[in-house]
Amino acid sequence: FGVLGAVAYSPEELDRELSWIDERVGGRPYGVDVLVPGRIAAGAGGSLVEAIPDVHRDFVSHLLRKYGVPASERMAGSGGDEAGRRVTADGAMGLVEVALKHPIRLIASALGPPPAAMTERARAAGVPVAALAGTVEHARRQVAAGADIVVAQGGEAGGHTGEISTMVLVPQVVDAVAVPVLAAGGIADGRQMAAALALGAEGVWCGSVWLTTEEAETSPALKRKLLDATSRDTVRSRSRTGKPARQLRSAWTDEWDESLESPGSLPMPLQMLLAESAHGRISRAAEAGNPGAQALANYFVGQVVGQLNQIKPARQVVYEILRDCASTLDRLNGLTH
Structure with missing residues (x-):
């Protein structure tokens, strides 16, 4: 079933x-996930936005000027403090x-115990x-903190991830x-999916595959970049959130990670506020056709982006995964006879 990322919403919006x-x-199950990093940067005087150094602004x-993108004078607006505090424990x-007032069937901590x-x-x-856990040590820590389910996320995944591959x-x-x-x-x-079950998993947790569905929040311009990308076109970068997160490589990641002018990424959530x-x-x-903006645009996505070459309805993606998993398991069973 689907899991809604809650960090984008205020409590009222959620x-x-x-x-x-x-x-x-229709009463079918769904879940919600939240971000609670173990350590975050605190703002002076309680203001996260004001804690963003001028050099980074x-x-x-x-x-934005270099790539011809229109911008206001001051980056990270008045709503930044409220948005930043969504990734604190409080x-x-x-x-x-809010989520527990609804009939959710799962709550997930997507970053930290x-x-x-x-x-x-x-x-x-x-x-x-x-x-979610990216190492064995993290998984043990999650269970000690009370997790009922561990999502073992390999380094090829999109978003916040470690360096150990899923297979390992x-x-x-x-x-x-x-x-x-x-x-x-x-x-x-x-x-x-069949490979994951063979490794001992009870099931799978998928993210990137939905980004090129008809229902995805990704814009048409970004969908085109995802469809054109290969599995070598992603990078783990701190440039969007302040923590290592796999995303589509773009002029944005190159400028932050490789440019001599870059001041370096800020800790979470300051970098997240600035970047978003x-x-x-x-x-x-x-979306308006600005070529500089198209060069900068990116999104969190895993190395599996190289397989995403067609826009499909989410329903079709689900059915194809289940159908192909069943046929793969049948093929493997045939190898043992």
Whole structure:
């Protein structure tokens, strides 16, 4: 089933989104995930936006000018503090409280061990807690914190990820913890799902494969970049959030990671606030046909992007994965006779 990333919403917005989902899924299960990093940068005087150094604001303004993207004088607007606090324990708990008022069937901590308050509230509501892990040590820590399910996410996955590949990580995590394990990273078709099951996973957690579906939030311009990309066109970079996150390589990642003018990425959530403020402008300009904005535009995506070469309805993607997984398992069973 689907899992909605809550970090993009205020508590009020999340409540509206989940009510919309409740009205349309006919009682079918769905989940919500939140971001709770172990360490975040704090702003002076409590303001995260004001904690962003001028040199970093100036560098973003320089990039937008260099690539011909229209921008206002000041990057990271007034809503930044509220958005940044969604990735603190208190902010995430506000989202968790809203989510648990709806009939969700899973709550996930997508970055860091779930806070004790989160597991306690979820357990009281009868909702399982999942947590993403990129190492065996992380998986053990997630379970000790109360996770009911571990998502073992390999380094080829999109978004925040470590360096150990899915093929190596999943069996190690399966052997290390006594809770169900889902495999993530590099899974976009039924053959890869079957491989994950062979490694001992109980199921799979997919992200990148949805980015080129008809229903995806990705813009038409970004979909075209994803469809044209190969598996060598992604990079782990701190340039979007302040933590290593795999994303489509673009002029944005190159300028932050390789340019001599770059001041270096800020810690989370300061870099996230700065980057997302800029990428809102970049996305709008890219859709208007601005070539500089199209060069800068990117999104979180895994190496499996090289397999994504056609826009499809999400329903078709689900059916194809299940069909191909079943046929792959049948083929493998035939090899043993």
